Amino acid sequence: MALETSTYIDGLVATNPVATDGLAQADDHMRLIKATIKATFPNITGAVTVTHTDLNTVTTPAFPSGTRMLFQQTAAPTGWTKDTANDDKVLRVVSGTAGTGGTNALSSLDATAVGTVSSSISGATSLHYLSLAQIPSHTHTGSVNLRTNWEAGYSGLSPIGTGAARADGSGSSPSFTTNAAGGGGGHNHGVGSLAVSSAFTGTPNQLDIAYVDVIVAQKD
Numbered sequence: 001m002a003l004e005t006s007t008y009i010d011g012l013v014a015t016n017p018v019a020t021d022g023l024a025q026a027d028d029h030m031r032l033i034k035a036t037i038k039a040t041f042p043n044i045t046g047a048v049t050v051t052h053t054d055l056n057t058v059t060t061p062a063f064p065s066g067t068r069m070l071f072q073q074t075a076a077p078t079g080w081t082k083d084t085a086n087d088d089k090v091l092r093v094v095s096g097t098a099g100t101g102g103t104n105a106l107s108s109l110d111a112t113a114v115g116t117v118s119s120s121i122s123g124a125t126s127l128h129y130l131s132l133a134q135i136p137s138h139t140h141t142g143s144v145n146l147r148t149n150w151e152a153g154y155s156g157l158s159p160i161g162t163g164a165a166r167a168d169g170s171g172s173s174p175s176f177t178t179n180a181a182g183g184g185g186g187h188n189h190g191v192g193s194l195a196v197s198s199a200f201t202g203t204p205n206q207l208d209i210a211y212v213d214v215i216v217a218q219k220d
Contacts, residue, residue: 003028008040070214089210102210109209115202122197126190133183140178 003025004013017029063069068083076082088105 003032006032006036009036010040012036086212089212091214092211093216094213095215098213098215100210100212103208104206104210106209108206110205114205115200117198117200119196119198121194123193123195125194126192128187128189130187132181134185134187135182136184137180137182139180141175143175 002013002016002018002021004011004016006012012033017025069080071077071080086100088107089100089102090106092101
C-alpha cells in the first residue's frame, strides 16, 4: 500500500490511502495523521477559538526577530535573549535618535550631603522712624519748683526801680506725671542693603548618571 513518511502535516500526501489499500492498513494512516498533527502543534493544550480570518491576517510574527522590549523579571522569557550590554543605568525617553550617555552608575548616586554650606548676611535694613502710633504706650514724670508764700522786704532790684519789693520765701517741688501716649503698633523695615552669600565646602554629588535612551511607540 502507499503509506508516506512525514513528521509534520505538510508532508502528508492527500491522495493516500489509495482505493486498493487493504482495510488492515488503515490504522497505519490514522497513526501517521495523529503523529504529524501533534508534532505540528506541540503547544496546543486547549481549545483554539480564533477563526480562519484571524489566522489569515497573521503574516508576520507578533514580535519580529531583533525586537527589544523591557521586562520586569530577572530572566528573559522563553524565546528571548537577555541583553546585558547596559547595566545600572536610567532610562531617558527621547523623540530623536536613541543612544546612550552619562558616566556614573545609578547606584553611585548618594543623596546624602557630602560637605557643608556656610552662609552669611551683611548690610543693614532701611532706616525707619517710629511714629507715635508705633511706639509703646508710656508716660513722663518730673517736678516743678513752686513758691508757696511771700514776705515783705526791701530790694534795690525792684522791677520798677529802687523801693519796696517782695523777696521769695519758702518753696516746694511737687512731682507730676503726663498722660499716657503711644499705640504700640507694629512696623516694617525695608531690605536696605542686606545681602546673603553662601559657600559649599566638600565633594558635590556626581549627577552625570549613565543612561539608555528609549522611545515611545504605538502599534499601527
